[in-house]
Amino acid sequence: MKILIRWVTIVAVTGLVVTVGAVGVALVGNSFAFDERQVEIPVAAGSLSGVLTTPTSGEAHGVVVMVHGDGPVDATQNGLYDPFFEGAAASGYATLSWSKPGVGRSDGDWLTQSLPDRAAEVSAAIDWAKAQPDVPTSTIVLWGASQAGWVLPAVVADRNDIDGVVAVGTAINWLRQGQFNLQAELDHAGADAKQRARAQAASTNTHALLERGASYEEYLGETTETNPMTRERWGFAQRNFRADATNDLARAATRHIPWLLLAGEHDRNVDVHETAEVYLEIFGGDVKVTWVDAVHSMARPIVDDSEFIGVVTGVFWPRLLLADCVIDSYRGLLDQVADSH
Known part of the structure; x- marks a missing residue:
């Protein structure tokens, strides 16, 4: 059981005296039903510092491999991945995730990577996992967000051991995605x-x-x-600016494994309508598109628009950061894959 200790600034006002202090708060809303241990994954540039989460009871029958989006992301996305770790554990899966190169204790520099480099890194992590006796790799599911949309299909196309994919707000074309984001942010800003x-x-x-x-x-x-x-x-x-996922998606489609696209109805980063159209055209019945009342991160719009609400929710009940049905849909794909094995 993972219990998060959230450090909260408490402001006490007595008369005209203001006292500010930080206290650790351990709450039921911050407890997650999975076990976690640190791992080190050897790669060409050195090693990647990661975590392996597992169910709190019973053996896992598969592993989810997390593929980050853009930016200096650590293995847990500062704790925001915990609901996904918990959802996977509830469905009988371990989860493998690592800090990007140059983040935390991971060697290298993610900004020097090309997208093919990122795909090779994911593949190396999978190979490492398969060599570990305590990592359940008989079933392997990829989970990837945003920029991972250019990584996931390349990994699937080049391997024969991936059993399912969860794509979260992924894009198709780098330049079109940038233009969409620009216009969406201008609209949002009025x-x-x-x-x-x-x-x-x-x-x-x-x-x-x-x-x-x-x-x-x-x-x-x-x-x-x-x-x-x-x-x-x-x-x-x-x-990376010439990246386009179309060809790799077509290659990946020949594997005929289940894909889940989680698409936020309020996504300002990625044109998920384009992504949904392309995925449906290429994958046909192998993909399920789930539309979620969420922004790009799968967070509820209210916690994205209000910093105060976002902070309070993240501190006291982080499960509510994610929109309804995100974890249920995620678990649905994991259960589908498990049932097919």
Whole structure:
């Protein structure tokens, strides 16, 4: 049983004296039904620091391998993966997840990776898991979010031991995803025509610089973006901006394994309507699309829009961060895979 200790700032007001202190709070809402241990996964660049979660009772009959989205994500996404760990454990699965290269104790630097590098990393982690006597790999399910949409199909297509896939807010085309996100954020912010024109011009210019292979110095000298990329991020974008999942999805479809697409109805990061259309066209009956009243992260819109509500929910009842039916749908795919074996 994992019990999270949430550190909460308590403000006590007595007369005109304000006292601020941090206290550890262990609550029922923060207890999760899975066991967890640390693991080290050897890779070409050194090792990746990860966690293996398992059911609190009984043996697991399979393992879920987590594939992160963009950014410096640690093995548990700062605890936000716990409901998924618990859901997998309840369905009799272990879960393997690791901090991205350069995050925590993991060696390397995720910003130096290409998307094929990320797929190779996932494959290496699976090979490591299969060599461990205490990791149940007779059934393997991939779980991937957002940027993992360009990683999951490549792994499935290149292996014959993946039994199911859960895709969470995944995209199809890097550039179209960027344009969708730009317009969605402008809409959300209520941008006027001048702001929209400025943002679109900056985006078009950045695309042109990427296409011509501009140096970072050229990019800095020419960009009109409000928050320019760092040198490392520019390199990451140069390596990956041509990504399109279509061909790998078609290759993966020949495996005829079940896929679940969790699509947030309020997703401003990814055009999940495009993703759903492409997945249905390519996978046909092998994919189930579940529409969720959620944002990109599968969180309820209210906790995404209000920092206060999000913090309070995360501290006192983190299960409620995720929208209704997310974990039930996830477990449905896991149970389907288990029943087919």
